[in-house]
Amino acid sequence: MALHLRKLCVGVESVEQLEQSQARRRRRGEKLRHDTRMMPKRRDEILDGGSLYWVIKGLIQVRQGIVDITPEVDAEGRGFARLHLAPELVRVVPRGHRPFQGWRYLEAADAPADLDESGAGGEGLPAEMQAELRSLGIL
Numbered sequence: 001m002a003l004h005l006r007k008l009c010v011g012v013e014s015v016e017q018l019e020q021s022q023a024r025r026r027r028r029g030e031k032l033r034h035d036t037r038m039m040p041k042r043r044d045e046i047l048d049g050g051s052l053y054w055v056i057k058g059l060i061q062v063r064q065g066i067v068d069i070t071p072e073v074d075a076e077g078r079g080f081a082r083l084h085l086a087p088e089l090v091r092v093v094p095r096g097h098r099p100f101q102g103w104r105y106l107e108a109a110d111a112p113a114d115l116d117e118s119g120a121g122g123e124g125l126p127a128e129m130q131a132e133l134r135s136l137g138i139l
Helices: 015-027 127-135
Strands: 003-008 033-036 051-056 059-073 079-096 103-107
Touching (some): 003 059, 015 051, 059 127
Antiparallel strands (some): 059 079
8 A cells, every 4th residue: 555745835825826837847848846855764655656645734634656666865865755746636635734844654444535535525516625525424
């Protein structure tokens, strides 16, 4: 079973903004990646179908497949991990999440379902409203 990562999407206000930012990078010919200081010790489990779950505005809202994780070194000689990301962003059932630093592991059993598969409805509603309605048992 795949292991996932969750990470705050700092400076991004919505999934649409993340989509636009990544589309600009792809148009410039850049590969989609995210650099982080710490190398995941459970790399092989993540590369077995894992995703990066982005926390946007206090909610896990979208995931992006992780296709590789490589160790890198910056100009000052400091090591870091580079997460190579799939181009597709998959919306998930929004779930509240408190702020944290860095990234955290996310077990597959604890990961939010994709909106396509959940049958939960609520498409077109803001993510915050969807999360609130789900917490009340309405969606």
